[in-house]
Amino acid sequence: MIIKKAEFITTAVESSQYPNLDLPEIALAGRSNVGKSSLINTLVNRKSLARVGNTPGKTRVINFYNVNDALLLVDLPGYGYAKVSKEEKQSWARLTETYLTSRKHLKVILLLVDIRHDPTEDDVLMREYILGSGRSLIVVATKADKINRSEQKKHIENIRTCLNLDEDIPIIPFSAMKRQGIDEVWNAVETMMK
Numbered sequence: 180m181i182i183k184k185a186e187f188i189t190t191a192v193e194s195s196q197y198p199n200l201d202l203p204e205i206a207l208a209g210r211s212n213v214g215k216s217s218l219i220n221t222l223v224n225r226k227s228l229a230r231v232g233n234t235p236g237k238t239r240v241i242n243f244y245n246v247n248d249a250l251l252l253v254d255l256p257g258y259g260y261a262k263v264s265k266e267e268k269q270s271w272a273r274l275t276e277t278y279l280t281s282r283k284h285l286k287v288i289l290l291l292v293d294i295r296h297d298p299t300e301d302d303v304l305m306r307e308y309i310l311g312s313g314r315s316l317i318v319v320a321t322k323a324d325k326i327n328r329s330e331q332k333k334h335i336e337n338i339r340t341c342l343n344l345d346e347d348i349p350i351i352p353f354s355a356m357k358r359q360g361i362d363e364v365w366n367a368v369e370t371m372m373k
């Protein structure tokens with residue numbers, strides 16, 4: 180994908196604030212700190228379109244980014260941050276659930292997991308939720324620069340087992356730092372949007 184335009188559109192905490200653009204949406208889900216904002220910046224080749232490394236768990240909004248007037252990247256609030264209250268967790272769940280269940284423009288969900296670790300219970304729940312909703316799923320294994328290429332293969336297989344994913348669901352090793360996996364993610368997104 181050649182990036183001609185990438186811009187922040189809006190922030191939403193409720194459905195009335197979703198943008199009124201008739202474009203397909205690609206949402207990013209994953210734990211806080213897994214690398215969602217870094218993935219967005221890397222995919223669109225901008226240093227700081229999305230804010231990286233805010234206090235984890237503080238981004239409890241949905242951010243929409245327009246790419247090439249062709250699609251929107253949708254940054255969902257990160258989950259699994261331990262130091263938040265039950266109320267905050269519920270508010271996160273409501274916000275995310277409303278978007279994932281009601282949004283007609285949503286075509287593909289990128290589920291981000293850290294390549295180094297076993298997916299968490301929350302990741303497994305999110306995977307169930309996504310596939311149950313009938314949406315297309317692409318798993319992105321982030322921070323691939325932290326391990327070598329032969330380890331990457333083993334870890335990808337482990338992620339496939341832990342998340343119980345069929346072979347037709349892609350798991351793409353990705354590194355924002357090394358700019359690894361950009362074309363693979365865009366190609367998978369474009370294939371699934373068709």
Ligand SMILES: Nc1nc2c(ncn2[C@@H]2O[C@H](COP(=O)(O)OP(=O)(O)O)[C@@H](O)[C@H]2O)c(=O)[nH]1
Binds near residue numbers: 212217233322323354
């Ligand atoms: N080594 C490495 N660090 C990364 C990578 N992607 C993100 N990070 C770091 O992980 C932290 C959280 O990243 P961020 O994109 O803000 O995660 P988010 O909370 O999911 O949006 C930041 O300190 C990033 O610099 C990567 O590919 N490699």
Ligand SMILES: [Mg+2]
Binds near residue numbers: 215216217230232238
């Ligand atoms: Mg972020």
